[in-house]
Amino acid sequence: MRAPGAALEVALQAHPDDGFLLLRTARGAGGRPQDVEITWANPTALRLLGARVAPPCRASDAMPPDVVSQWVARYEKAVTGPGRSWTNGVHGSSGHDATGSLYSAAFFPADDGVVVHLRAASHVMSALARDALHDPLTDLPNRRLLDEYLGMALTRIARHRHPVGVLFCDVDNLKWVNDRLGHAAGDRLLRHVARRIRAAVRDEDFVARFGGDEFVVVVQDLPDLEAVSALAERVLAAVRGDLTLDAVSLHAGVSIGVAVATEAMTAAQVLSRADSALYRAKRQGRGRTRAFDTALSREVDRRLTLEADLRQAIERQELELAYQPLFDLSSDTLAGVEALIRWRHPSGTVRLPGSFLDVAEETGLIVPICEWVLATACTAARGWVPAAGPRFKLHLNHAACHLGDGQMTAHVQAALDSSGLDPGRVVVEVTESQVLTDFDEAHTALSALRALGVGVALDDFGTGYSSLTRLQRLPVDVVKLDGSFIEHLEHRDRDRDVVRSVIDLSHSLHAAVVGEGIETDDQQRVLRDLGCDLGQGFHLARPVGAAQVSAML
Template sequence: MVGTYNPILVVFSLLVAILASYTALDMAGRLATARGRGLYGWMAGGALAMGLGIWSMHFIAMLAFHLPIPVGYDLAITLYSMAASIGASAYALWLASRPHLPLPRLVAGAVLMGSGIAAMHYLGMAAMRMQPGIDYDPLWFAASILVAIGASGAALWIALWLRRESRHTRLLRLAASLVMGLAIVGMHYTGMAAATFPAGSICAAVIDGGLETRWLAVLVIVATVAIIGITLVASLFDRRLHHRTGHLADSLARANQELVEASLHDPLTRLPNRMLLQDRIEQAIENAHRHGTSVAVLFCDLDGFKLVNDAYGHQFGDRLLARVAERVRGLLRPQDTLARLGGDEFVAVLGVESTDDAVVVAERVTAAVAEPLLIDGAELQLSASLGIALYPDDATSERELMAHADAAMHHTKQSGRNGYTFFTPAMQASTSRRLRLLQDLRRAIARDELLLHYQPKFPASGKPVIGAEALLRWQHPELGLLGPDTFIPIAERSGLILAIGDWVLDRACAQLRAWHDAGHPGWSMAVNLSPLQFASPALVETVRETLRRHALDPAHLTLEVTETTAMKDVEDSLQRLNTLTAMGVKIAIDDFGTGYSSLLYLKRMPASELKIDRAFVRDLEHNPEDAAIVSSIVALGRSLQLQVVAEGVETEAQRAFLDQLGCDLLQGYHLGRPMDAETFLHRAG
């Protein structure tokens, strides 16, 4: 009995085989990256999709085969063949998920998988229950099994190969699916070529009520396409999810790395910051201890940078710092560290064999900084003050090395700048004193050790007093009464100046309220603002709340801002000053003439006073240049309708001269020294 084939279904069986192969390879790739429960889920879904694909290819091919008798299939045996296909697929995917697949295991896997596929095919043939039974040609039968084993081996090898290939994965997988599909179809039709149906055979499955071919066709096609399609769609979404997750993970990793870099490096110069510097010094100390060598810490401060920053602005100053950092970094070895602490302070950490090594580097740094720099057409020349401390000669810890190098740097500053100084024990007293003052200053407010003295302000023509300027003093329990020059720089460097400034403002306003209540409602109070306090976002609200708390008319409060501070960030300063003057507070530009004010900006400043710095008043009688400067400032103040205040008046001749020039208000020891509130009220009242 001779059978025939429907060519359309033959082609369709090939397409299903290719689709099943593509699904199998996609699942194999998915299993290579899956972990935990996801691995077993993809393996179960992949085995079902792949097994049903191969099984459906077989039955579609069987449906394409027509015998001149009615044909049906036994349901139980058909399900057995499906189980064999799914089992073989599960085993294949399990092998493909292994990290390594040596040749013996590959061969054994191909044999078992091929045997499973062959069992599926011949069980499917047995589901027809032909009587008499189907005759199989031994050679073709053996060939079909070998083809099944060969196709299985090729499938496993291709799956492993694609897992290692990172480029053109989708195109290669499609080509591999075509090869695998042809191999699987080849096995089926080789097995069919081995089958001979004797004349007069009947299909017992039809007689016993087995599945009819048309219903089996619908079941196989719909179920197979649905399962394979769902699996591929799930795989596609999973791939996109993995891609997005991977992209997000990479982005987070990059962001985390950038955050780590940002937390350890100065944003302007990209040099290590204080935190990373501490770690580098500790590593250098440990390495020097192991090898019996030394470590040199060079603390560098740029001389004159503040003047450049004030004159040309912060952006210009930032470019200058970056250029200096680049120049100094080029002098050091790769194993050395150059860090920026902030502002114009840099620290270099060197591994050295002797003191001479540190001397060579220090001289190179001072020479490099002293070389002119051309920025935006402006040629600038700075100098550097360096302090050097050595491990283990001067200190044995990171903290001590930094403190001693800082002390040596300050000694260089005091000795004329533009050079370097090695730390000596004599400097430790100064360092210890600063550290002690800082520690004591942190507790000074709580211990009520700070106090205010008040210096009277007079009209240039004479008395009576019109107000006072609040001046800060510190009644140290052991060192006695300290002036601001002793501790204000420490407070500014440590940030304590913000809390101290708020305390001064509150106490000064409280005292002014007391004087008003004592019968002097016309008196005013002047309070100096530090640069940090002026730049604080909380300043305006602090002033408003302080005035409200003490029930003061804002017009009786004058806030003094140095010319340099006001010009630091002009637009921001103007906005803050306009807000304060809108409240009614008066603004005085302090130390006028010592900075680099632009007349254009000064005209926009909502100030009510210009204060002439005492440096111009000191030699006023004997120095024509100072007299000319003071005269010019007075004329400028009058043209801008500002009161002009001269401070530092120490002689009657100075008072008379300033009165003649046209100054409005005067301060100085000749008129009245700073005094406590009770004495001020007694003398001025």
Template sequence: MMMPSSYSPLLVVCSFLVAILASYTALEMAGRITAAQPSVAKAWLLGGACAMGVGIWSMHFVGMLAFRLPVPIGYDLTITLLSLGIAIASSAFALWLVCQEELPLRRVVGGALLMGPGIAGMHYTGMAAMRMTPGIKYDPLLFSLSIVIAVVASGAALWIAFQLRQHGTRVRARRAGAAVVMGVAIVGMHYTGMAAARFPMGSSCAAMHSGASSNWMAMVIVIATLAVLAIALIISVLDLRLELRTAALSSSLAEANQELTYLALHDSLTKLPNRLLLEDRLHQSILGAGRGASRIAVMFLDLDGFKGVNDAFGHHVGDNLLVEIAVRIKACVRSEDTVARIGGDEFVLVANISEPTGAAALADKLLRVIREPVESDGHELQVSASIGIAMYPGDGETQHDVLTNADAAMYHAKAQGRDVYCFFENSMNVNAHDQLQLLQDLRHALAQGELVLHYQPKFQAPAGPVLGAEALLRWNHPTRGLISPDRFIPLAEKTGLIIPIGEWVLDEACRQMREWVDAGHDEWTIAVNLSPLQFSHDRLVRMVTETLLRHGLEPHYLTLEITESTAMRDVESSLAILSELHAMGVRISIDDFGTGYSSLLYLKRLPATELKIDRGFIRDLTHDTEDAAIVSAIVALGRSLKLGIVAEGVETSEQQEFLTKLGCDSLQGYLLGRPVPAEKFVEADKLLSRP
């Protein structure tokens, strides 16, 4: 006859919840071990085995504590701890197994056959901790069924844990569902084993007096287990978040490094390779050509007329034009060829070409597509290109030589009239080296006092008196003699040397004007030209102010000349700068008027003092009725805007008479006076002033 038994419903429910939580912890630990670095994975395996083992064991023990007999029940601590050790060992084996790279079916079956008896061993060892006298008898069928359930549950748990070990979208929800299934299986095994137990009537618990009482163990075990599992889960979640954040940061850093590398090797406007990447690819192409029989064509392209587009329509339109030209060039070449933008409107093409005739055909194609009109912001733009071609091998031994020679050939193409291509010849190096030497000399010209100013008189129409002078820069080279600005000003603009040179010109002109005023010529003014780079410089207004103060010169003695295209490049910015200068009392002259694309709406807002008619309209004035009409219109426009009209380039008496009749206020030109040094200017004025 067997003793009757019962269960505490609350503890049964508690054991089920612990089983689910333990299962979820096991799945979470499997994910953490898989994702961890090898050096950290062992620690996660040990911690995970302890947490998972304590959870499974706790479920088992809470289930036993829910069991009620008519006699008092206790548990032997040694045997109880042994059952805990079996649970941790089984958990460690399960976690190790599911964290392998592969888990074939045979390994799942083998693991289940080892783990299932281990879990069953934990259960029945825990039952033995009661030390019942006489001993517990087990129903063979239910006993066998509990072991089968343990084996099947272990196999299912191994397979589920392996499938859900990777972190991904919705994986936590799937783990929660799987934990419920695994919890049911574990609880089913436990209570099947408990149902197999038979307690003979008159049995007593020997562990009741020497072991631990179930009254306090239930509370301690539940609290301790929940704490262990909660800590394990919290650590796992925090570590996962840290890992995800680290991964996100690493990904962001990788993307940033990739973007920085791209920006360092590509032009930001056209997205073409820049000079740095070009040199590397050219080096690789030269190495490849050296190993085989192929040849390389290096083409240096410079756009003709691009500066005019920039000056007339602004940088935005110019940038759009460059982007379109880059697209057209790329469309003409193969994917293995390199097209680079190395600055401004300069492009370089590196192509594998078997014969020079192939390079010529490609250059012809490039010239044709570049000269086609481009639509940008409602403007139809048209530019051409000058192309220099150097071949390797043949036109240089190194990449630097080949690029330099292609550049020299490009300058030769420009000299031939532009919109053409030229192959490099050795004689071209002479001009290229001459330009380079000129640039080197120009860098030292200012410090060595080689720059001088000549002054061209400005006359009241028709023939005087002298109203003032325009300061014109000359370079007195120690070996080349007097160099005209046409040769060195473009170099100064291109390299930025025009900024310090321009400051010197303004300073020297104001110093000279101070001398003339002190000598009694207080009716004169001095005109100084501003380059586009100077005009856009952020120190312009301050520099003008400081120069006038330094020489004690009243602002109305100074006239600053800017070209029409420079003033119209960025109208709002030009208005702001010119308004500041005008407010100081400085006179403003719009130079080369008629050559740009001024809007009358903006022109009337410019605080200008005078308009200066470009010499191009003056040259054929008496023979070209179209030029005469344009000059007449400019004079009429100036009159309506209450501006003074200056005509430059007057070289014949016919031009002098015609311009005077039209109403020009003042004249400049070789007919009336050539540019001369300051010491000769006053002498010339005295001669002109004689009756």
């Protein structure tokens, strides 16, 4: 029997348990071949085929006629097909071995004929099954296998009283890496985190990629929540650290939500608890762990009820707007209003935005709410314009979740178009913390707003630890000083110095300054003396309805 060629040697080393043959056109066959010659075969191939004679021999001497005709056709395609090679020229076939078991056959052209790669069905199905249950990027089990494993682990609780712990891990700042360095860099970050998590847990713990930037660890045989939380802290420490991707140094980290099942529940339920804890960890600043406990359970129940009520509130038109006046401090004249959302609940109470807007942002309800606020306020302002002075402005708050996705500009444009309000009459307010989340992204979004002719205000300035240098880079027309600077303004020299610095810098950038939260005559006087342009607060006027704004004009 002739020795295999180089390509076949490589294949044999890569798949030592599989069968291989080398075929060539049978000698003496004229025209279209009716047979092929087997010039070499390894023992596994002969066993799978149940070959009646050993090579070199014709295929018709070694195999049944139906298999021969099929192989001749596959042989011709491998030889004559365009662009066929060892790596991509695959022509499939199948058959049954001597025991009746299924095998697969793949045909590849080689320098001295055609190589046939035979695999027993058990090998084929094993490889396919593994691929179906593992993440190709990290080689960790995927969500499907996680669900099966976690479900089996939870069934042990009733029989063995062993708690099951779940760590829900979210990779911090993956979106930033994907946006700035590309998805290839993001993939490297995910593989790095996967390795760190796997190394930090015990051999018997189950680590899976849940999807996107999320990983899940399932822990058995740890006694309680405290022990599982300690493991979570170990994972946190293992992942935390500096990492260089494409010559850019960044800080790798995860946020982790922890849940422990001590009674029968479904995989979806315990994952939901861990996910809720993860959400709390991220809201508290990322790079930390949070466990699902009784207090968080009550909070989740409350938020689910709130979400259902809020959906009904939108349908029943229970939302309304109030308008907080802004005054020119030099003349004490009305200079504009800020639209503030209220929820007139069926219980008779009026709920302020701080009690429900965070749930609206989580659930996506913020989108229809924002559209309604913009349309309603702009329509009302269009009616005030004939009686308003030329400097009168409508101030609108917009959701943080829309700052970088392009929706904010589109929503404002739609409201202006439908109401007919002059864009120069509108100022969109964003908070300093929203801007600091992604400064470059915020800069792009605010520049797009100004391109519409709309003004931009930086709200709550001084609460986000931003620098005055960053203020110089922002395309803003108004800076709103947070009320915490105003509260002790008449008593603290340091507060006055800070306010004076912000006012002077803002004016040098041609931005007006609003003092928020004015509650006394002295605060109003000091702000006026420092050169503050506008004032807002209960001392000047409380929020009023649209009809009252008309009366004030």
